[in-house]
Amino acid sequence: MNTSTLLVTIIILIAVAYILGRGRSLVLADASKGGFRNLNSLPFYYGTLTALWCGIPSLILVGVWLIMDGSIIDQLLIKSFPAEVTTLPPSELGLILNTVKNIAAGNMVGSDTQPYMTQAAQSLKNINQTSQMAMTVLAISVGILLAAFSWWRIRPEQKARLQVEGAFKFFLLACSCLAILTTIGIVFSVIFESIKFFKTVPITDFLFGLQWSPQMAIRADQVGSSGAFGAIPLFVGTLLISFIALVLAVPVGLMSAIYLSEYASPRVRTYVKPLIEMLAGIPTVVYGFFAALTIAPLLRDGGAWTFEFLGLQMSISSESALAAGLVMGVMIIPFVSSLSDDVISAVPQSLRDGSLGLGATKSETIKQVVIPAALPGIVGGVLLAASRAIGETMIVVMAAGLAANLTANPLESVTTVTVQIVTLLVGDQEFDSPKTLSAFALGLMLFTVTLALNYFALHVVRKYREQYE
Amino acid sequence: MTPSPKTPNTMDVVNKNLAKRYRKEKMFRFYGIASISFGLLCLLFLFTDIIGKGHSAFFQTYVKLPVVMSADALGITDVNDPHQIAGGNYQGVLKQALRERFPEVTDRRGKRALYGIVSNGAGYELRALVENNPDILNTSLDVWVLADDDIDTYVKSRSSREGAYTGRFTEQQISWIESLIESGNVEERFNTTFFTAGDSREPEQAGIRGAMMGSLFTLLVTLALSFPIGVAAAVYLEEYAKKNKFTDFIEVNINNLAAVPSIIFGLLGLAIFINFFEMPRSIPLVGGFVLTLMTLPTIIISSRAAIKAVPPSIREAAMGIGASKMQVILHHVLPLAMPGMLTGAIIGMAQALGETAPLLMIGMVAFIVDVPSGITDPSTVLPVQIFLWADSPERAFVERTSAAIMVLLGFLVVMNALAVWLRKRLERRW
Numbered sequence: 001m002n003t004s005t006l007l008v009t010i011i012i013l014i015a016v017a018y019i020l021g022r023g024r025s026l027v028l029a030d031a032s033k034g035g036f037r038n039l040n041s042l043p044f045y046y047g048t049l050t051a052l053w054c055g056i057p058s059l060i061l062v063g064v065w066l067i068m069d070g071s072i073i074d075q076l077l078i079k080s081f082p083a084e085v086t087t088l089p090p091s092e093l094g095l096i097l098n099t100v101k102n103i104a105a106g107n108m109v110g111s112d113t114q115p116y117m118t119q120a121a122q123s124l125k126n127i128n129q130t131s132q133m134a135m136t137v138l139a140i141s142v143g144i145l146l147a148a149f150s151w152w153r154i155r156p157e158q159k160a161r162l163q164v165e166g167a168f169k170f171f172l173l174a175c176s177c178l179a180i181l182t183t184i185g186i187v188f189s190v191i192f193e194s195i196k197f198f199k200t201v202p203i204t205d206f207l208f209g210l211q212w213s214p215q216m217a218i219r220a221d222q223v224g225s226s227g228a229f230g231a232i233p234l235f236v237g238t239l240l241i242s243f244i245a246l247v248l249a250v251p252v253g254l255m256s257a258i259y260l261s262e263y264a265s266p267r268v269r270t271y272v273k274p275l276i277e278m279l280a281g282i283p284t285v286v287y288g289f290f291a292a293l294t295i296a297p298l299l300r301d302g303g304a305w306t307f308e309f310l311g312l313q314m315s316i317s318s319e320s321a322l323a324a325g326l327v328m329g330v331m332i333i334p335f336v337s338s339l340s341d342d343v344i345s346a347v348p349q350s351l352r353d354g355s356l357g358l359g360a361t362k363s364e365t366i367k368q369v370v371i372p373a374a375l376p377g378i379v380g381g382v383l384l385a386a387s388r389a390i391g392e393t394m395i396v397v398m399a400a401g402l403a404a405n406l407t408a409n410p411l412e413s414v415t416t417v418t419v420q421i422v423t424l425l426v427g428d429q430e431f432d433s434p435k436t437l438s439a440f441a442l443g444l445m446l447f448t449v450t451l452a453l454n455y456f457a458l459h460v461v462r463k464y465r466e467q468y469e
Numbered sequence: 470m471t472p473s474p475k476t477p478n479t480m481d482v483v484n485k486n487l488a489k490r491y492r493k494e495k496m497f498r499f500y501g502i503a504s505i506s507f508g509l510l511c512l513l514f515l516f517t518d519i520i521g522k523g524h525s526a527f528f529q530t531y532v533k534l535p536v537v538m539s540a541d542a543l544g545i546t547d548v549n550d551p552h553q554i555a556g557g558n559y560q561g562v563l564k565q566a567l568r569e570r571f572p573e574v575t576d577r578r579g580k581r582a583l584y585g586i587v588s589n590g591a592g593y594e595l596r597a598l599v600e601n602n603p604d605i606l607n608t609s610l611d612v613w614v615l616a617d618d619d620i621d622t623y624v625k626s627r628s629s630r631e632g633a634y635t636g637r638f639t640e641q642q643i644s645w646i647e648s649l650i651e652s653g654n655v656e657e658r659f660n661t662t663f664f665t666a667g668d669s670r671e672p673e674q675a676g677i678r679g680a681m682m683g684s685l686f687t688l689l690v691t692l693a694l695s696f697p698i699g700v701a702a703a704v705y706l707e708e709y710a711k712k713n714k715f716t717d718f719i720e721v722n723i724n725n726l727a728a729v730p731s732i733i734f735g736l737l738g739l740a741i742f743i744n745f746f747e748m749p750r751s752i753p754l755v756g757g758f759v760l761t762l763m764t765l766p767t768i769i770i771s772s773r774a775a776i777k778a779v780p781p782s783i784r785e786a787a788m789g790i791g792a793s794k795m796q797v798i799l800h801h802v803l804p805l806a807m808p809g810m811l812t813g814a815i816i817g818m819a820q821a822l823g824e825t826a827p828l829l830m831i832g833m834v835a836f837i838v839d840v841p842s843g844i845t846d847p848s849t850v851l852p853v854q855i856f857l858w859a860d861s862p863e864r865a866f867v868e869r870t871s872a873a874i875m876v877l878l879g880f881l882v883v884m885n886a887l888a889v890w891l892r893k894r895l896e897r898r899w
Contacts, residue, residue, distance in 0.1 A: 366497070398859060
């Protein structure tokens with residue numbers, strides 16, 4: 001049977017195991033032997049224990065089988081190939097394997113099918129059937145056997161509750177360890193590919209090179225055949241756009257937070273705060289569309305008009321860093337404002353009262369007492385916003401350019417780390433070309449920088465919170 | 470307390486500066502109001518811009534043509550053969566109708582331009598008519614057919630302030646359209662295609678159904694995985710974990726993952742799920758996996774807050790009458806914390822619904838016409854569809870992109886409103 005029916009069967013088995021286990025505990029607890037009090041745990045726990053024994057091993061078996069069978073079947077197939085095919089380089093072998101799989105699936109009967117391929121396709125079909133069959137039989141029999149064993153083991157004095165609760169706790173622990181696994185997964189996936197990349201392109205060239213043109217030529221004698229992987233233009237472009245975004249977002253966000261927490265009446269606050277926070281809830285692809293189709297043409301035309309009026313020989317590129325940066329700034333206003341709002345509200349009222357009591361105006365109190373007291377928290381918030389701006393993808397993909405210009409002029413087109421990752425990895429790609437691998441190296445840089453910023457920011461914020469608690 | 474004559478009176482100094490200080494106070498207040506107004510104006514501008522661009526996509530231009538359903542011209546010899554009916558040359562019949570409507574067009578180029586008035590998918594509408602009622606064969610009837618996107622854009626922009634958008638039209642083409650409009654043969658109708666069709670290269674045939682189903686399947690996978698796992702992790706951290714290095718390490722990881730750029734999760738998905746486990750690209754299952762990892766921190770953090778809000782007295786009371794730890798959690802803590810956790814889950818799902826970048830990495834940007842019917846069918850999602858259409862050069866795609874954005878924002882508003890409602894309605898205060 002196929003995998004989904006197998007899963008349904010296992011679930012039915014689990015339900016049956018639960019009912020049987022519970023039933024047996026009730027039988028053991030019948031009145032002649034002392035009734036319910038005779039049982040160590042409630043019947044529910046005996047049922048659950050049987051169900052766990054039935055379900056978990058067979059589900060794990062199915063999972064491992066599904067992950068492993070692909071590569072094992074590949075190995076078996078390769079062994080069945082003629083000797084001269086087996087010795088081919090891995091990439092060509094992979095192509096042949098794909099052809100065989102396609103033939104087996106009945107997709108394609110190409111002109112260059114060799115007899116050994118059709119033979120292999122036939123045996124692949126057989127192996128697949130056998131594998132599916134073996135998995136079904138094995139999973140179901142493991143489930144039934146273990147359930148029967150556990151059912152047979154049920155005794156009134158068995159500590160079913162402790163065992164079930166142990167399994168429950170283990171499940172919870174495993175779930176919370178997924179966060180660690182994810183981090184490890186991220187680190188490994190970017191580091192391994194990056195190491196492969198740094199074998200072909202020295203790390204110093206990558207970090208300090210001024211030229212970025214990852215197009216690799218097909219022939220060695222073509223122009224630009226080497227491809228240039230100097231990431232400085234990308235770093236500069238990223239910083240430029242993030243800087244523009246922060247220049248807009250920090251003052252606006254901070255002043256909004258100050259007004260909302262210090263001046264606004266509760267009524268205004270309850271209506272305005274969610275509205276401002278709506279800006280953070282809008283998907284970034286919408287901002288990207290807005291930047292590319294509304295703001296960028298607006299800036300370009302407005303700029304052309306202004307420069308003509310002033311008689312300057314300048315123009316604003318239609319993919320200018322300014323458009324992307326400004327829209328990104330609007331997006332991160334709520335980050336700055338809600339984080340600042342939190343820290344400003346955390347400043348003890350006594351500090352304000354003291355300052356007001358000395359005759360300071362409200363704005364003097366805020367500028368000279370509240371803000372200095374809240375400064376570490378605000379800095380933390382700004383750093384978090386900066387990390388958000390650096391890692392932002394869709395706005396820059398849609399509104400910023402692709403050409404890696406090394407410039408600090410916000411009117412020109414620049415490209416960013418995230419834009420390059422997207423352009424290098426979207427679509428089909430081979431995993432061993434430096435072009436693809438360079439995206440992972442960029443990902444590593446991005447991950448390291450944002451991680452450092454986040455860690456530092458969280459540290460600052462936490463330290464600050466402790467100060468007033 | 471008489472001030473000495475040499476030092477100036479404090480009150481004098483204060484009074485002298487008072488006007489200036491009050492002015493500064495006013496300015497400061499004004500900056501605050503200006504900042505907030507700026508934020509709100511941006512929001513307003515964004516919405517009006519999107520709605521202004523997108524509202525017209527909900528209507529589609531149709532052209533009325535007198536069509537002769539000649540069985541010969543369609544190539545149908547046997548009315549009872551569904552294959553013949555399905556394979557009929559309906560586009561040819563439409564072309565014939567156009568030639569008859571504008572008999573003055575004789576040259577090849579002119580004819581080709583003429584055929585461009587109706588969509589190249591308009592034949593399917595005729596086919597549907599014939600399939601429903603084969604009796605109309607060999608009769609002539611007036612049929613409303615889908616107009617081409619250029620005509621659609623022209624007709625919609627006729628009444629606008631900047632005048633009609635003519636694009637690549639020649640004078641001749643414009644005169645045809647105007648004559649059709651004058652004779653009342655052009656009509657705007659509600660654009661049902663937009664909600665029932667998958668993607669298409671032709672704007673007038675493109676719809677968001679495929680992307681919506683893709684989003685739905687992806688979100689289902691995400692919800693089915695991230696909610697149980699997130700709640701379980703939150704329960705462990707709040708109820709079981711001892712304060713030690715390991716627990717701290719888990720917490721640091723969760724907090725950092727919450728701030729990792731979403732594109733990094735895309736790289737993870739590409740390297741682990743696609744490259745290592747060799748899962749297929751562009752399927753909602755893998756998209757759901759990636760979004761699960763991305764939304765987990767949000768769900769864990771909000772679930773922890775909800776669990777923390779359950780007063781300890783509840784736990785103590787349950788323990789006191791003999792409940793075990795698992796019973797306390799399953800029978801008391803979780804049901805009481807459920808509204809808060811659901812709110813967090815909905816907000817996490819809203820975040821996942823709007824996410825684009827990681828899905829680009831795992832290949833959900835492919836051009837897929839078919840509406841997916843399961844979690845392993847290749848598909849795209851709503852934000853990625855917006856991204857794809859935003860890149861298309863056809864002008865008619867701009868309004869469709871905006872309309873797709875309106876649909877996406879509509880879903881997000883509904884989800885967030887649901888979250889607020891749940892919090893207001895079900896959350897208990899102790």
